[in-house]
Amino acid sequence: MDLLSLPDIFLHQLMRLMEIKDRLRLRLTCREFEQIVAGSNAGYFEDCGLLLEQSQFSVDIGDAAFNAVNTTKENMDAFLRMKSRLFNKIAVNEFTVILGENTVDPEFIRHLTDKFKIGTICFYVSSPPQMGNAMQLMADFPCSSYILDIEYLPEVELLLALPPMEKFVIFKSRECGPPDMITGRRLPLPGESNAAIPAESFFKLLETHKTLVFEYKLVTLSSDDLMKAIKIISADTRKRTVEFKIKNSLNVDFLEESGISKTTKNGDCNGEFVAVWCVGETPRTFASVQLRYYKCLISITDISWANGDLLDHLASVKLTNCS
Structure with missing residues (x-):
C-alpha cells in the first residue's frame, strides 16, 4: 500500500496513531515522509518524562526512551532539533520532570515542551533552586494540573505561595548541607x-491542594484541629485525601474523646463515628483503627495505647473523602 497516495485527512489521522519509535523510523525512509512526520500531530500518549541527573539528561516520549547524554549546549540543541522533526503537536496525560542536582537552563525545558499539551505535570525537587525552576515551569502551563513531590521543607511563606496541586507531597527531610564545624552534623539545606x-x-x-501528604514532618495539631480536618474532608464533594503524622498521645486523646478505645470492636458506633475495623496492639506491633465519620474515612496506624515514652512516638493519620 502506498501511504503517500492516501488523502491528507487519512494520512494525518494515521500519523496520530503511530508510536514514537515508528515515527523515528518512518522519517528516515524518504524526504516526503520526513516532512509528513515533522508536520503532523503525534496524537496522545499516557506519559512522558525528563530526568536531570548529575551532568546528564534523558527523555522518555511514549514508547521511546532516549539515552542519557551530557547536558552540553551542543547536545541539548541537537535533541531539540531532533524533536522538531518528530511532530508539530503532541498531547500527554502526565509529564514527569525530575529536577536533580543538574543545573539545566529552564529555557531548554521550555523549548522541549513547547509543542506539548500536558494534562498533569509531576515535579520531583530536592532543593530551593529546583523549587524555583519548578515554579517557573508551572507558570508556563497554566492550564495543566500539577503534582509536586519535594524532599525538603521550604519556609511556610513559599509553601503557601504554591498554586493549587492535584497532589502535594513532602516525603522526607534531606540534611545534605555542609557539616557543622563543631558538632560534625550536617546542616539543613539553605531555605529549609x-x-x-x-x-x-x-x-x-x-x-488549596486536592491531595496533601506529609510523610515525615510533624504537623502541629490539637484534637480539635484533627476533628476540624475530618469535617473539612467529609464535607467536600470531591475525592480528596490528606495524610500526616502527629504525636501518638494526641491520637490517643482524640480517639478516647470520640469514644474509641483498645476494646472497641468492628461495627461499634459512638455518635457519628463508626468503627470499620480495629486491629489490637501486640508486644511486637502497634494498633490500627479505621473509622467512618459521615463521608470521611479515617485510618490511624502505629497507635500505642500504652503509657510512658511510647505516647511520644508518631502515629500516621489518613483522611479520605468517600463520596
Whole structure:
C-alpha cells in the first residue's frame, strides 16, 4: 500500500496513531515522509518524562526512551532539533520532570515542551533552586494540573505561595548541607525550615491542594484541629485525601474523646463515628483503627495505647473523602 497516495485527512489521522519509535523510523525512509512526520500531530500518549541527573539528561516520549547524554549546549540543541522533526503537536496525560542536582537552563525545558499539551505535570525537587525552576515551569502551563513531590521543607511563606496541586507531597527531610564545624552534623539545606508546620498553615494548604501528604514532618495539631480536618474532608464533594503524622498521645486523646478505645470492636458506633475495623496492639506491633465519620474515612496506624515514652512516638493519620 502506498501511504503517500492516501488523502491528507487519512494520512494525518494515521500519523496520530503511530508510536514514537515508528515515527523515528518512518522519517528516515524518504524526504516526503520526513516532512509528513515533522508536520503532523503525534496524537496522545499516557506519559512522558525528563530526568536531570548529575551532568546528564534523558527523555522518555511514549514508547521511546532516549539515552542519557551530557547536558552540553551542543547536545541539548541537537535533541531539540531532533524533536522538531518528530511532530508539530503532541498531547500527554502526565509529564514527569525530575529536577536533580543538574543545573539545566529552564529555557531548554521550555523549548522541549513547547509543542506539548500536558494534562498533569509531576515535579520531583530536592532543593530551593529546583523549587524555583519548578515554579517557573508551572507558570508556563497554566492550564495543566500539577503534582509536586519535594524532599525538603521550604519556609511556610513559599509553601503557601504554591498554586493549587492535584497532589502535594513532602516525603522526607534531606540534611545534605555542609557539616557543622563543631558538632560534625550536617546542616539543613539553605531555605529549609526545621519547624513543624503550624495548624493555621496546615489548614491553608488543605484548602488549596486536592491531595496533601506529609510523610515525615510533624504537623502541629490539637484534637480539635484533627476533628476540624475530618469535617473539612467529609464535607467536600470531591475525592480528596490528606495524610500526616502527629504525636501518638494526641491520637490517643482524640480517639478516647470520640469514644474509641483498645476494646472497641468492628461495627461499634459512638455518635457519628463508626468503627470499620480495629486491629489490637501486640508486644511486637502497634494498633490500627479505621473509622467512618459521615463521608470521611479515617485510618490511624502505629497507635500505642500504652503509657510512658511510647505516647511520644508518631502515629500516621489518613483522611479520605468517600463520596
